[in-house]
Amino acid sequence: MSRTQTLIIAIALFGLSGYVGLLLFANLNAVGSQSDIKTWQKNRVIPDKESWQESLGNIQSAIKYDPENPEYLSYESQLYRYKAHMFDSQSSPSQSVAANREALSMYQHLLTLRPSWVPYWASIIGIKYELWEYDEPMISALQNAARLAPWFKVNQRIILQAGFHGWAFIDDETRDVVDKTLRRAMELQPKETIRLAFEQGFGERVEPFVEGDEVLMGFYEKELERMRKEMLKEKGERGL
DSSP states (O other): OOHHHHHHHHHHHHHHHHHHHHHHHHHHHHHHHHHHHHHHHHHTOOOOHHHHHHHHHHHHHHHHHSTTOHHHHHHHHHHHHHHHHHSOTTTSHHHHHHHHHHHHHHHHHHHHHOTTOHHHHHHHHHHHHHHTOOSHHHHHHHHHHHHHOTTOHHHHHHHHHHHHHTGGGSOHHHHHHHHHHHHHHHHHOHHHHHHHHHHTTOGGGTHHHHTTOHHHHHHHHHHHHHHHHHHHHHHHHTTO
């Protein structure tokens, strides 16, 4: 091997090692954001502005060195979802909406990288639900989430929550998707589904599924009574 060939290989290896080093540096920054998000999820808390900003800075540093890494971009998207909840929806609605729209744009980009990744579709459903937008992207997200992960518990809950809440605004095809999800959810997680149906004002939709099952019928009646008491309490507080 000539000196020239040796030099070329050495330069290439040096460049490769430098690139690997940048990726490792990016990963170190991403780990910090990942840890933050897991902690907030575990404790069910919304971060303060300083913690959020620090975590965003870490993940954006990682993205700088690995700009199309889906994992890093997903963390950034989740951070903007948290940002949307850092503002009061009544006193600062525009800031909350802006953060949600930023997150929505990020998830839509992520779908160009991983079109069959169900958490991205589910996140779009969640954002559109909060924005009260039952448009084409919402319909597409509902249908794709149900098609790609019909037996995933969290996915079922998101589809049912959004589907029940926006029943008047979805077409017959999407209603059929919600109905099929309801049937699967009643097989997989009946009690949670009964409670969700009552919370969304669709308690009567689950009644056919509990007939003949003493345990589920008992739970159904308990939820029905709970909702009645809550309605009476609300009327009393409003002086009705």
